[in-house]
Amino acid sequence: MRTVSRWFQRNLIRIYAVIAFTYLLIPVGYTVAFSFNDGGRSNLIWKGFTFDNWMNPCGAPEVCTALSNSIKIGFLATLFSTILGTMIAFAIGRHKFRGRSTTNLLIFLPMATPEIVLGASMLSLFLTLKINPGFWPTVIAHVMFCISFVVVTVKARIASLDPRLEQAAMDLYANEVETFRRVTLPLVAPGIAGAALLAFSLSFDDFIITNFNSGTMTTFPKFVYVSAARGIPPQANVIGSAMFIIALAVVILGQIVGRKRAVK
Amino acid sequence: MMSKSGISNPRTPYLLLLPGIAFLFTFFIWPIANLAQTSTQTPIAGGDTGEYEQTLRWANYLDAFLENKEQFGRSFLYAAIATVAALAIAYPLAYAIAFKAGKYKNVLLVLVVAPFFTSFLLRTIAWKQILGEQGVVVPFLRDLHIIAPSTTLTSSAFAVVAGMTYNFLPFMTLPLYASIDRIDPRTLEASGDLYANGITTFRKVTLPLSMPGVVAGTLLTFIPAAGDYVNAAILGSPQTKMIGNVIESRFFKIVDYPTAAALSFTLMAAILVLVSVYIRKAGTEELV
Numbered sequence: 001m002r003t004v005s006r007w008f009q010r011n012l013i014r015i016y017a018v019i020a021f022t023y024l025l026i027p028v029g030y031t032v033a034f035s036f037n038d039g040g041r042s043n044l045i046w047k048g049f050t051f052d053n054w055m056n057p058c059g060a061p062e063v064c065t066a067l068s069n070s071i072k073i074g075f076l077a078t079l080f081s082t083i084l085g086t087m088i089a090f091a092i093g094r095h096k097f098r099g100r101s102t103t104n105l106l107i108f109l110p111m112a113t114p115e116i117v118l119g120a121s122m123l124s125l126f127l128t129l130k131i132n133p134g135f136w137p138t139v140i141a142h143v144m145f146c147i148s149f150v151v152v153t154v155k156a157r158i159a160s161l162d163p164r165l166e167q168a169a170m171d172l173y174a175n176e177v178e179t180f181r182r183v184t185l186p187l188v189a190p191g192i193a194g195a196a197l198l199a200f201s202l203s204f205d206d207f208i209i210t211n212f213n214s215g216t217m218t219t220f221p222k223f224v225y226v227s228a229a230r231g232i233p234p235q236a237n238v239i240g241s242a243m244f245i246i247a248l249a250v251v252i253l254g255q256i257v258g259r260k261r262a263v264k
Numbered sequence: 265m266m267s268k269s270g271i272s273n274p275r276t277p278y279l280l281l282l283p284g285i286a287f288l289f290t291f292f293i294w295p296i297a298n299l300a301q302t303s304t305q306t307p308i309a310g311g312d313t314g315e316y317e318q319t320l321r322w323a324n325y326l327d328a329f330l331e332n333k334e335q336f337g338r339s340f341l342y343a344a345i346a347t348v349a350a351l352a353i354a355y356p357l358a359y360a361i362a363f364k365a366g367k368y369k370n371v372l373l374v375l376v377v378a379p380f381f382t383s384f385l386l387r388t389i390a391w392k393q394i395l396g397e398q399g400v401v402v403p404f405l406r407d408l409h410i411i412a413p414s415t416t417l418t419s420s421a422f423a424v425v426a427g428m429t430y431n432f433l434p435f436m437t438l439p440l441y442a443s444i445d446r447i448d449p450r451t452l453e454a455s456g457d458l459y460a461n462g463i464t465t466f467r468k469v470t471l472p473l474s475m476p477g478v479v480a481g482t483l484l485t486f487i488p489a490a491g492d493y494v495n496a497a498i499l500g501s502p503q504t505k506m507i508g509n510v511i512e513s514r515f516f517k518i519v520d521y522p523t524a525a526a527l528s529f530t531l532m533a534a535i536l537v538l539v540s541v542y543i544r545k546a547g548t549e550e551l552v
Contacts (some may be wrong), residue, residue, distance in 0.1 A: 030390040
């Protein structure tokens, strides 16, 4: 009886994990499957298999404009938030200074503020300043909410570094700049890369803050939301599936490169 | 753990901080302050829609709250249920990845994050179609008489909460995994050696050691869930409107900025109070 219950206990959690993963991946599977649907403009019911949507991903009106806006915004937001956030992370992780806990609070607050409040407050500022919502206000808003996530991610990496590595470099007569460039930065680089990836995916997938600050400009999530009422064209599923595959490839590639480096 | 550079030039940290902090002051603190200002404005007599003047009308807060207390209650209730459900789903999952996955650990972690990359709106709409009238689930359950012919799965509070649980699950799983993975398995063995059974070991060893992950995960789920309006808009009905839906429509459809601002502020204040009480109770301050 005891062994039976032990066996059950040991495998219950595995069975459970399988169910949980199925739950997580069902909508992804659905999205990918319906990217091959020959369903015409409203992609609600399965009508037959086709490659047409994949051959012609820009076939639905607006969808590629929306996609290219999202990519541009994501790229700019990632660039600026990664630079600003990494600098803050180094200041907090590597230096003692007055106002450190206030800085920590200022980093924590945007993450503890619901997106709708961030979005609404930025729009109200832009309206007060008579700045029209659109591309750049959206970029600025995205940089703002990505910074904190970059800081947290990079800071964690800095905290996990062995300080003896830097001391060793200094002992070997490397000056501060050299030590930073040849020891600290390469060691922190994976953290920065991870932070940039996180920032891009947060920006690319953001709907609420974007909806407040983008005015009439469309982005991919906005396109999906607006077309939901009359049925989402299968091209949107193609783009969603492609993003999924690309991101998966990037992550797996990163893992392989990381492992090779570790072996070296 | 301070490096020598901190000693050699005391200005370095401030130079590193300056651009980022200046940015956050301009585009986080200033907007919030501006929103606070908007929240006490009233319409200009005889002005156009969307024109307001500052009259310091604090009663805006009371009016906004009383008018929408149902939606407030719903937001916090739905967010709380979704957070607990996500914790219940994610904890065993994170535990399984940390302790039972062996060499497949990284693959499974990627699978947890993977749904992130398909737009969350596409996934939410996928749920709507899977659970909707034309999906496979509803006719199946009706045939089996598990649900009544008139019962629907979408356009309900259940669907909204389920959608939120689903969408925020990775936010719960990742911090949980990070803190469970750090637990030395020998501590669990030691607990067993001291004649603790599985439940006692979990209650006295595993759970306390994973508390930082529980706190971080619940916050990362609860905060966005309480302010969410997308799940309610796609999976809900007019009876499941949350405070986010109200703020959104006040801003865009009714152009009632002061009420939207007052509601946003009340939401933010309520969340900050809850979060700080929770962090204090849960006993971890090292979150960021």
